[in-house]
Ligand SMILES: Nc1ncnc2c1ncn2[C@@H]1O[C@H](COP(=O)(O)OP(=O)(O)O)[C@@H](O)[C@H]1O
């Protein structure tokens with residue numbers, strides 16, 4: 386049995402369905418992420434799991450027990466918010482001890498558990514400090530410790546790192562992965578950041594407009610997006626619209642207006658005339674000054690329309706003869722070389738026939 390089961394849950398505000406008939410289950414011990422753009426319903430779903438809001442329809446079961454009707458403080462669920470929500474006038478240890486005091490846990494037990502929680506988040510020695518004497522990352526670690534100290538079955542985290550700068554965020558991501566392993570508590574994590582979701586999660590539910598578009602492991606979400614929305618939202622993706630022009634063994638030719646015929650791996654249920662989109666990651670595209678003779682590859686001539694030098698890699702936007710623009714990513718690995726091509730250079734872009742992933746319309 387799954388630890389948490391969400392069954393046909395909907396939440397409407399007037400005519401608008403913020404969460405639209407979502408069903409999913411989360412296993413004990415998982416690091417599970419709800420990922421989607423701002424406004425897609427992530428917080429609304431999380432608030433219903435926590436008990437701060439109620440579904441209009443559907444059920445939320447924890448260990449098989451329906452949570453509807455159980456107030457938030459009686460659910461074995463804790464939430465960490467983006468803005469820490471620490472008590473400014475209390476020390477770190479008093480902040481962490483607070484939920485235990487409310488629950489009337491004996492003082493000696495409180496002391497031990499606060500010490501353990503401080504150790505879990507690597508803040509031993511900071512017990513007597515006040516929130517204003519801590520960095521943003523440390524404050525967020527206190528918030529996590531305060532949530533963990535009640536030993537919930539489920540820890541909900543709503544964009545907990547979004548107020549931190551990029552470097553600190555990366556460090557906190559690593560800490561969260563380790564922490565989750567150590568404490569062995571199921572995490573339900575909310576973010577709009579694809580990179581963060583891919584890095585942290587065992588499984589991801591990609592949400593769009595109150596629905597789950599795909600629920601999968603990170604590598605599958607990235608390599609086999611099931612919808613155009615997922616392909617576009619998770620990292621950068623070339624999306625080439627076209628129709629199947631011919632089928633030949635394990636491959637097919639797609640007719641892509643503005644580009645030409647593109648050889649691709651055969652999707653299931655392929656038939657001439659069926660329309661869809663070829664999703665092609667920029668890092669799968671080779672870009673070179675010479676025409677390659679590898680027949681497994683697709684080749685198109687074009688010129689560099691724009692480029693974006695990012696240090697370790699350069700993004701090239703290539704305009705093909707037919708007018709389609711394709712984005713390619715090239716590692717700047719050659720020593721002393723900042724980039725390989727300049728705007729206006731004629732180039733050959735190529736990709737293996739099985740580099741893309743075809744999505745039916
Ligand atoms: N209390 C509310 N009243 C009216 N609309 C709401 C309320 N809470 C959320 N919404 C709307 O529901 C949608 C989903 O919101 P939310 O769950 O906060 O999105 P996310 O966390 O994914 O950014 C948004 O369009 C938001 O404006």
Ligand SMILES: [Mg+2]
Nearest residue numbers: 427428429543
């Ligand atoms: Mg939100």
